[in-house]
Amino acid sequence: MVGALTWVGIAVFGALGAVARFRVDSAVSARFPSDFPVGTLVVNLTGAFALGVLLGAAVPHRAALVLGTGFMGGYTTFSTWMVESERLGENGDVAGLLRNLWLSMLLGFAVAAAGWYLGQAIA
Amino acid sequence: MNAPSVRAPRAGTVAAGALGRLSVGQTRIAAILAGGAVGALARAILAEEVPHRPGTWPWATFVVNLLGALILGWLLTRLAERTAPTRYWRFLIGTGFCGALTTFSTFQIETFELARGGHVLLALGYPLVSIVAGMALATAGVLLARWGRHW
Numbered sequence: 625m626v627g628a629l630t631w632v633g634i635a636v637f638g639a640l641g642a643v644a645r646f647r648v649d650s651a652v653s654a655r656f657p658s659d660f661p662v663g664t665l666v667v668n669l670t671g672a673f674a675l676g677v678l679l680g681a682a683v684p685h686r687a688a689l690v691l692g693t694g695f696m697g698g699y700t701t702f703s704t705w706m707v708e709s710e711r712l713g714e715n716g717d718v719a720g721l722l723r724n725l726w727l728s729m730l731l732g733f734a735v736a737a738a739g740w741y742l743g744q745a746i747a
Numbered sequence: 748m749n750a751p752s753v754r755a756p757r758a759g760t761v762a763a764g765a766l767g768r769l770s771v772g773q774t775r776i777a778a779i780l781a782g783g784a785v786g787a788l789a790r791a792i793l794a795e796e797v798p799h800r801p802g803t804w805p806w807a808t809f810v811v812n813l814l815g816a817l818i819l820g821w822l823l824t825r826l827a828e829r830t831a832p833t834r835y836w837r838f839l840i841g842t843g844f845c846g847a848l849t850t851f852s853t854f855q856i857e858t859f860e861l862a863r864g865g866h867v868l869l870a871l872g873y874p875l876v877s878i879v880a881g882m883a884l885a886t887a888g889v890l891l892a893r894w895g896r897h898w
Contacts, residue, residue, distance in 0.1 A: 626795055631788065638787020641778040646779050646838075667850040675852035676859070693794060693853070698787040702849035702877075703815035706885040707823060712866075714889075724881075729873045729874055733862075736855035 626689065633690035641698025660720055661708040664701065665728055671700035672732045676739020681747035771834065778835045782843020786815075790848050802866050805857040808850060811878060815849035816881045820888025829892060 648670075649663035656662050675696040678688060705728055713721040769777065790811045797807040822841050826833060854877065862870035 631791070634791045635784040635788045637849040638791075638847045639784035639843075641787065642779050642783025642843050643776055645846055646842050670832075671852040672855040675856050679856055689791065693791050694787055696852045697790055697850040698783050698847040700851035700853075701815075701846040702812040702851050702854055702881060703819040703845040703885070704849075705851060706878075706881040707819045707888075709882060710820060710823070710885045710889060720773045725878055729878065732851060732855040733858055733874075736852070737862075740859060 625689040630686050630689055633686075634694035637690050638695030638698035641695040641700075644695075645699050645701060659712070659715075659717065661704075661712075661724060664704050664708055665724075665731075667702045668705060668728060669731055669735050671696045673735040675700075676741075677738040677743040677746075680740035680743025680745075682743075765882075774835060775838045778839040779843040782839040782841075782845075783847040784843075786847030786849075787839060790850065799857065801860065802864050802869070804869065804873065808853050809873070812849045812854060813875060813880055813884050815845040817884040817888045818848075819845040820885035821892045822888075824889045824892035826850040 644669050648667050651663075652666045653661075653663040658701070675692050677691050678696070705724070709721050709724045712718075712724060790807075794807040797804045799807060817829060819841055821846070823837070826837055826841075854874070858870055858874050861873060
């Protein structure tokens with residue numbers, strides 16, 4: 625059961641997460657100019673780690689919804705990861721495409737797991 | 748008698764007037780906020796309606812991620828190649844809605860929890876199918892944007 629205020633919280637924090645993604649992606653891409661989509665990688669890895677900590681620490685359900693589902697869900701993105709990979713392939717950089725897929729997946733899994741165990745340890 | 752007609756301004760005009768006072772950068776942020784709120788809410792509602800039980804395929808995340816990949820592939824190609832440059836659609840629907848509708852963090856945590864629960868096949872199959880299908884749908888979106896005559 626999710627109350628009205630929690631839904632509002634999810635929408636507000638999801639919106640803030642999306643803006644945070646835009647800011648971080650822009651800043652990282654400006655700092656490290658590359659054909660490889662470093663900005664999205666940094667966003668997705670930091671977000672997966674942070675969600676791991678939240679869930680590992682077993683924060684209360686409503687906090688998990690607003691901060692996890694809302695903010696971290698809005699902050700990280702699957703669609704941009706896919707479309708940027710498709711773009712790399714379309715530009716003939718098949719190695720870059722494959723690297724973007726496996727690097728994000730393996731590192732994402734590793735940082736999510738590390739975050740989860742860290743959350744367990746500190747909670 | 749032809750008194751000048753006084754009409755209530757249309758909603759779009761009011762919105763444009765309000766947005767007109769913002770800079771381009773501020774309007775982009777407003778577009779990302781609006782799209783992000785709707786995208787995150789849609790994902791949360793689906794997750795609530797189709798809850799993920801331990802040891803099962805995470806359908807809600809799977810579906811929103813694929814849907815978002817399709818829409819974003821279509822949108823970015825359409826905007827880049829087939830329509831006049833627009834200022835805000837990319838930020839409202841792309842960065843905001845599709846970005847917030849889809850999620851990488853939940854995708855990874857779900858994979859981790861499948862692995863931690865000893866569901867090896869699901870822990871391998873879920874990311875593999877998500878990535879392969881995600882690439883296929885992003886590509887389908889790109890091709891649809893190029894081939895479609897009326898969309």
